[in-house]
Amino acid sequence: MKTSKIIIYDEPTVPEIRIEKLEKFLKDIFHTDVEVRANFFEDADEKLFQEISTSRIFELKKPFSKHIPTESEIEMERENIDNSQNEEKILYDGFEFQKIISKFIPTNEQNQDTLHIVLTNKLTCTFDESDFRYHARSLIGTNPSIISTTGIIEAPAKPKEYYLELMTNFSKENTDKIKEKFKGEFLEYHDPRLSEIVKGYMLQSIIYYETGEAFCENKECRLYNAHWQKELLHSQLNKKFCSKHEKSFKKLISYS
Ligand SMILES: [Zn+2]
Numbered sequence: 001m002k003t004s005k006i007i008i009y010d011e012p013t014v015p016e017i018r019i020e021k022l023e024k025f026l027k028d029i030f031h032t033d034v035e036v037r038a039n040f041f042e043d044a045d046e047k048l049f050q051e052i053s054t055s056r057i058f059e060l061k062k063p064f065s066k067h068i069p070t071e072s073e074i075e076m077e078r079e080n081i082d083n084s085q086n087e088e089k090i091l092y093d094g095f096e097f098q099k100i101i102s103k104f105i106p107t108n109e110q111n112q113d114t115l116h117i118v119l120t121n122k123l124t125c126t127f128d129e130s131d132f133r134y135h136a137r138s139l140i141g142t143n144p145s146i147i148s149t150t151g152i153i154e155a156p157a158k159p160k161e162y163y164l165e166l167m168t169n170f171s172k173e174n175t176d177k178i179k180e181k182f183k184g185e186f187l188e189y190h191d192p193r194l195s196e197i198v199k200g201y202m203l204q205s206i207i208y209y210e211t212g213e214a215f216c217e218n219k220e221c222r223l224y225n226a227h228w229q230k231e232l233l234h235s236q237l238n239k240k241f242c243s244k245h246e247k248s249f250k251k252l253i254s255y256s
Helices: 019-030 046-053 071-082 094-103 149-154 160-168 172-181 194-211 229-237 243-254
Strands: 005-009 033-037 091-093 114-120 123-128 133-137 145-148
Touching: 005 019, 019 033, 019 194, 046 071, 046 094, 091 094, 091 133, 094 123, 094 145, 114 194, 123 145, 123 149, 133 149, 145 149, 145 194, 149 194, 160 172, 194 229, 194 243
Parallel strands: 005 033, 005 114, 091 123, 114 145
Antiparallel strands: 123 133
């Protein structure tokens, strides 16, 4: 492995990540140095808040153009650090977001050997040229890698029946009933399964950084790019690689 050290930046508003478990998980399998740090935005330079707010997106059907933030939007970035849910659902262009984060990593830690994985509750999105609109994303590679805890919940779609029932039953009472009916079939905020799911995204980001191999087509594999919540839960809670990736994974760790 080219990586000799992995630095994870915590998202303490989502304690279900169980950062100490993730740290142990990575240490155990990769035998690299793993360091856990506070949230990337904690005690951050004023400039970071200012720059991050330039990556906000307001129109889903237009490609990115740099936003000129107001004072209150910058202030909001600072205040949102402690918000457990990004209630206002602010959307960010994932690639811009990643570029900005990379600028704020200390120069002596910007090297091939150190992989930075930033966990955040901010919702990253990428613009898709094929349908010409933005989509929420859970993971933005490479170094630094961004894992959006809100993206994990919002990006892979919930069952079609769930949306259909919601669309035809408007009352609050019905909405609660529908949610109860589908409970467990998709991730919710503060879902205890998040820790295991985040492990999978960490594996995806490390393997992508190391081998350049992005996602897998096999639904049984931890590297599968899930478009549905059901697939995400299946591929990650199954905790397995497909045979091809099992091989490349073993090869990778044998050189570490
Ligand atoms: Zn695979």
